[in-house]
Amino acid sequence: MLNKLIHYFLENKLVTMLLILLFLAWGFVTAPFGWETDFLPSDPVAVDAIPDIGENQQIVFTQWMGRSPQDIEDQITYPLTTSLLGIPGVKSIRSSSVFGFSSIYIIFKEEIEFYWSRSRILEKLNSLPAGILPTGVQPTLGPDATALGQVFWYTVEGRDNNGNPTGGWDLHEIRTVQDFYVKYGLNAVDGVSEVASIGGYVQEYQIDVNPDILKVYDIPLHKVMMAVKKSNRDVGAKTIEINQAEYLVRGLGYVKSIEDIEKAVVAVHDNVPIRVKDIGIVSLGPATRRGLLDKDGAEVVGGVVVARFGSNPLQVINNVKDKIVAIAPGLPKKVLANGVESQLTIVPFYDRTQLIYETLGTLEEALLLEILITILVVIVMVLNLRAAILISSLLPLAVLMVFIAMRYFGVDANIVALSGIAIAIGTMVDLGIVLSENVLKHIAEAPKTQKLLNTIY
Structure with a gap:
């Protein structure tokens, strides 16, 4: 031949x-x-x-906030590990239980296709017997990426018109912009598996209750939690017809400000409603965190772009840079006390293209x-x-x-x-x-x- x-x-x-x-x-x-x-x-x-010599691996991540590593191991990690052992093509399973969350690493044989293994894991997680995990706990599958997927890191910083750092922005302000603007924009880039936010403070509503007042009115703490939870919802109803026009009827109740939470009724004492503001102080504050992002000795807010498995890392990074140029004009700006106009700017600090x-x-x-x-x-x-x-x-x-x-x-x-x-x-x-x-x-x-x-x- x-x-x-x-x-x-x-x-x-x-x-x-x-x-x-x-x-x-x-x-x-x-x-x-x-x-x-x-x-x-x-x-x-x-x-x-560099070549990706990592194993054919998938990660199952489960959060259970406030629980000890022993509780995580006994009630989440062990039941999930034993359930996932029956997946075809699994070579070994490794797990880690730490405060507040569980990580399970499922190692597949090399000949197993990457996305086929992900679909088998999702099938297994969706078919778990009722009661095998604590109420409200939902395991999630990690991003479709490998250990070398972190191709681009950036920070969000205030800069003037000449590109010089200005400061003047609170960490929770920058984190909000990162979570609800920058992250969503970069997530839409072709080849990006995940954009993970890091650093700063996640803003949340916080209620500091007075235990002495709760004792006077005989109100347990869980009742306060249920009152706040039930106050943050809309209620749907039927329709009414007026002058041959149909109108939708609904009750508006979503929380949009501190005052909305303060007015939530917790209990009634002697025909007098006891509201949240009567038993505590409602404020905006930072959520609990266990890490930060440091750049040149200063705390900053940033993100990590993770490239999808099988994508071209160089092309992904170039697409991310093009997207950054596109969304940069929409980032917020303000005039500082010294009269300098500061605009939030996306600044790369790890770029694998070099x-x-x-x-x-x-x-x-x-x-x-x-x-x-x-x-x-x-x-x-x-x-x-x-x-x-x-x-x-x-x-x-x-x-x-x-x-x-x-x-x-x-x-x-x-x-x-x-x-x-x-x-x-x-x-x-x-x-x-x-x-x-x-x-x-x-x-x-x-x-x-x-x-x-x-x-x-």
Whole structure:
């Protein structure tokens, strides 16, 4: 079969040249080095700086606020772990129980497809028997990303028109903008699995009850909680018709301010309603936190962009940067006490593109130099210009064909893969030299009347 194929291409030079041109163009399209042409599209290999050698892993995360690690282990981690053991393709399960939450790491066999494993986990979580977990506890599946998915970190800071830091913003203000504007905008970027907020304070309504007043009115604490919970809801009703027009009837009760909570009725004592403001103080304050984000010794608010499994990290980062430019004009601004106008600005402080470009640049330069040096060595060894050009032309063609295979077999272009290509060039050159010397020897020994095709083949 191989002999017939070689003979066919030797006889049909036009087909051979057309096929070479096809592979050259296709290789340029899939090359990871950012080569741009006006007449060819761009569909490059996924590019990253380092290879992802992590295990085929999924994470199940469960929160149970205020509970000790022992309670988490006994009532959440152990029941979930034993239930998830029956999933097909599971190699091992590891778990961690800490204060307030449980993390379960499900390791699948390498041949198991990533998203297939996620669907099996969701099926198992949805079919858990009633009562196996505490009331109100809901396990969630982690983002569809790997350990190397954190490709872009940023902070949200107040800057003036010249880009200088101004300050003047409270941490809870910046965190609110991050959670309800920046995060949603970046979550919509193609290839982004998750945008995680970090730092600052999450603002919440807080009620400081007076225990002495509760004792006087004989009101238990859970009754206060239920009163506040029931006061924060709308009530639907039927419709009424007036002048042949239908109107919807509903009771409006969602909490929109501190005063709405203060007016919530907790109990009635001697026909007098006891409201929340009568038994405590309602205020806006920061939620409890167990960590912060520090930048150059100052506390800041920021976020982490996680790239989706199988996406092109370089393309994801570029898409995120484009989205940041698009949403930047909509970020809030205010005039500070010193008269300076400060606008919140998204400032990157970890950007993997620099590492990716440096890796690609180093290996691109190494490949080009290696090919040039190899061409000179081949010319010196073979002492035949036609043979040297033939052998040397195999190198870039073979590298471009490797990029095509990497693109469609899902292999990232990273420092390990590109270094392997550089090492393999020596093997390709050796084979080309051996075959070319053999062909040149047969041509020298063959009669002059013999056809070149018969001599070679």
